[in-house]
Amino acid sequence: MAEEKKSRLYALKPLIERWPAITKPEGHVPFRTKMFWTILCLVIYYILTNVMIFGLKSNVIDLFEQYRFIMAGSSGSIMHLGIGPIVTASIILQLFVGAKIINLDLTKTEDKAIYQGTQKILVVVMIIVEAIPQIFGYLQPTDALVEAVGGGLADTIIVVQLFVGALLVFFMDELISKWGIGSGISLFIAAGVSRAIFTGTFNWLPVKDSDIPAGAIPGVYYLVSHMSLGELVDRGYQTILLGNAQFSNAIVPLLGTLLIFFVVVYAESSRVELPLAHGRVRGARGRYPIRLIYASNIPVILMSALIANINMFALLLYQSNLPLLGHQWWIGKYDLTISTQPLAGGVWYITRLNGIRSWLVPIFAGGYGGHAPWQFALKVVLYLTIMIVGSILFAKFWIETTNMGPADVAKQIQTSGMQIPGFRRDPRVLRRVLERYIPVVTIIGGAAVGMLAGFSDAIGTVGNVSGTGVLLTVGIVIRLYEDIAREQAMEMHPVLRGFFGAE
Numbered sequence: 001m002a003e004e005k006k007s008r009l010y011a012l013k014p015l016i017e018r019w020p021a022i023t024k025p026e027g028h029v030p031f032r033t034k035m036f037w038t039i040l041c042l043v044i045y046y047i048l049t050n051v052m053i054f055g056l057k058s059n060v061i062d063l064f065e066q067y068r069f070i071m072a073g074s075s076g077s078i079m080h081l082g083i084g085p086i087v088t089a090s091i092i093l094q095l096f097v098g099a100k101i102i103n104l105d106l107t108k109t110e111d112k113a114i115y116q117g118t119q120k121i122l123v124v125v126m127i128i129v130e131a132i133p134q135i136f137g138y139l140q141p142t143d144a145l146v147e148a149v150g151g152g153l154a155d156t157i158i159v160v161q162l163f164v165g166a167l168l169v170f171f172m173d174e175l176i177s178k179w180g181i182g183s184g185i186s187l188f189i190a191a192g193v194s195r196a197i198f199t200g201t202f203n204w205l206p207v208k209d210s211d212i213p214a215g216a217i218p219g220v221y222y223l224v225s226h227m228s229l230g231e232l233v234d235r236g237y238q239t240i241l242l243g244n245a246q247f248s249n250a251i252v253p254l255l256g257t258l259l260i261f262f263v264v265v266y267a268e269s270s271r272v273e274l275p276l277a278h279g280r281v282r283g284a285r286g287r288y289p290i291r292l293i294y295a296s297n298i299p300v301i302l303m304s305a306l307i308a309n310i311n312m313f314a315l316l317l318y319q320s321n322l323p324l325l326g327h328q329w330w331i332g333k334y335d336l337t338i339s340t341q342p343l344a345g346g347v348w349y350i351t352r353l354n355g356i357r358s359w360l361v362p363i364f365a366g367g368y369g370g371h372a373p374w375q376f377a378l379k380v381v382l383y384l385t386i387m388i389v390g391s392i393l394f395a396k397f398w399i400e401t402t403n404m405g406p407a408d409v410a411k412q413i414q415t416s417g418m419q420i421p422g423f424r425r426d427p428r429v430l431r432r433v434l435e436r437y438i439p440v441v442t443i444i445g446g447a448a449v450g451m452l453a454g455f456s457d458a459i460g461t462v463g464n465v466s467g468t469g470v471l472l473t474v475g476i477v478i479r480l481y482e483d484i485a486r487e488q489a490m491e492m493h494p495v496l497r498g499f500f501g502a503e
Contacts, residue, residue: 007103007111009118016117022174029179031491035484038180038187041172045188048168049074053161055145055154061138063315065340066352067308069196069469070301072188078165080139083185085126085166086173087305092126093119094302094397106400115401123170131162133316137336182476182483185301190476193469197257200249200463207246216249216462223247242357249462253355256459257470260452264474267293267448272437276413277421288413290437293445295404297475299394300453303387304468307350314347315340343369349379350386352468355460384454391450395442406434449475 053076060076062068064084068075073082093115096102104111135141139162141154149157173184203215213219220240227236243250270292314332317325325331332347334340342348353359359376362368367376399405403412410430413419420433449471456467465473 007114009102009104009114012118012121013114015121016114019117019120021120022171022178024178031487034179034181034487038176038182041176041180041184042187042191044172045079045169045191048165049077049079049192051078052076053078053080053139053158055141055157057140057142059140061336061340063134063138063312063340064308066354066466067304067311069193069465070189070304070472071308072169072185072192074192076139078161079169080134081127081130081162081166081169083169083173083188084305084308085130086123086170086185087302088126088130088309089119089122091302091306091309091394093122094394094401097401098393098397112401120170124167127163127166127170130312131159131166133312134162135159136316137319181487182480186297186472186476187480189301189469190473190480193463193465193473196463196465197461197470197473198463200461200465201254201257203249210246212247214247214249216251216254219247219249220251242355242361248355248464253460253462256355256456256467257461259459260456260461260467260470261474264452264471265478267452268475268478272441274433274437275421277419288409290441291445292441293449293475294438294441295395295398295445295449296479297449297472298398299391299446300387300449300468300472302394302398303390303450304352304453306390307352307386311340311342311347311351314342314345344371349375349382351383352466353380353383353454353457354464354466356458357460359458380458383457384451387454388447388450391453392443392446395446395449396439399438399442404438406431406438409434409438 056076062075064071064073064082065075068082071082071084073079073084093102097104097106097115104115106112106115135155135158139158141151141158145154145157148154169184169188173188176182176184176187199215201216202218204213204218206212207214207219211222213222223236223240224232232240238244239247239250241251243253268291271289273287273289276288311332315334318327318329318332318334320326329345332342332345334342341351359380362371362376363373367373403409407427410427413430414427420430453468453471456471459467461467461470
């Protein structure tokens with residue numbers, strides 16, 4: 001009976017066992033070694049984002065335009081796909097396991113190994129799925145390359161470069177998770193967003209076809225110093241506060257970025273702490289923190305990537321000739337001469353809000369772009385609802401697949417020799433106590449992080465990195481700091497490694 005209930009994914013076990021992977025370290029990895037691999041991968045990432053795809057035309061049409069910083073990639077570079085295939089593979093498997101379409105019990109070691117191995121295979125499949133559509137009108141080879149090798153081979157050369165870049169991201173993420181500190185996906189997101197925020201705030205170089213500096217601080221100074229009183233009273237104050245088509249890094253996006261920063265810092269510091277005492281060493285006490293944002297920012301990354309993929313496939317459908325689905329405005333209407341974002345249709349209602357100018361101004365102005373004020377209001381409601389509900393679902397899936405559930409945490413505490421004072425030293429008792437907190441905090445934390453991301457997108461940010469990007473970066477940097485502090489503590493006090501599950 002046990003054999004019959006096994007998932008069909010076990011058929012992939014021979015392939016999983018032979019699949020290329022970063023070898024796990026045997027024993028403890030010194031702190032300096034972890035820092036070395038983490039910094040090395042970060043440097044390689046920065047270099048690769050500046051390595052442009054060979055033989056590519058300059059007029060790149062970016063399918064992930066509004067989600068570029070969440071995808072941790074650079075448009076037109078070898079990192080064009082970024083973390084997209086990794087996150088998409090994770091989304092697909094989590095949804096299938098959560099819906100019981102795939103019969104895997106992630107509390108069992110063997111099933112979890114099959115799950116993780118299948119995810120690696122699916123990542124490679126998703127790299128191909130996301131790379132091939134790029135050559136159909138989006139990433140086009142130069143005429144010189146086409147003449148030299150032919151159209152088919154020229155497209156293949158671009159796809160191969162996309163494949164290699166995404167595969168490097170995948171291996172670097174795995175390398176950091178096993179030999180470094182934190183998560184490679186999170187680190188690459190934070191790196192891209194941090195660079196964009198810095199340039200969006202302080203860049204003194206002028207905007208294209210304008211004399212206005214692109215950065216928020218030099219740009220506002222330039223506008224104030226070059227506008228007359230009449231121009232300021234007319235529409236100048238609106239440009240300084242909200243920006244316009246040329247100048248996007250205005251005062252409100254800058255204040256929004258700062259507001260998001262402080263709110264996320266407060267949310268990250270909110271936690272429930274369970275008192276712990278060592279079962280054998282009298283006087284040895286500690287606390288186990290259960291954070292408000294228990295599943296970290298991963299649910300928002302997964303939700304944003306899901307919306308980005310929906311937008312990509314809606315665009316591909318609009319340009320296809322498929323019966324009933326091809327070129328249907330109700331799915332999503334596009335004009336690539338303007339943007340890769342939908343102008344109308346169902347997908348328009350769930351695409352990312354891009355600051356106050358994208359929804360609040362049209363509501364008060366009586367509509368914009370063929371949409372009535374009520375449609376903009378409905379878009380805000382739908383987007384926020386999808387972000388909150390989706391983040392809750394992904395938060396629940398995430399803790400089940402990453403040893404963060406009540407049973408796994410109870411096992412970690414039991415292994416370290418700690419126990420909750422007043423309760424019997426039994427993992428089942430510990431599990432029941434943790435079940436009072438972890439599932440509830442997971443739902444509340446998922447809703448909170450989804451709400452923060454949605455409202456952050458609605459307010460807008462400097463650098464056009466999206467509120468979600470800022471939220472993710474602040475949380476990632478805080479977690480990275482805590483991970484580094486934990487690694488240092490384990491280096492100085494080896495007995496802590498058992499408690500943190502490092503050994």
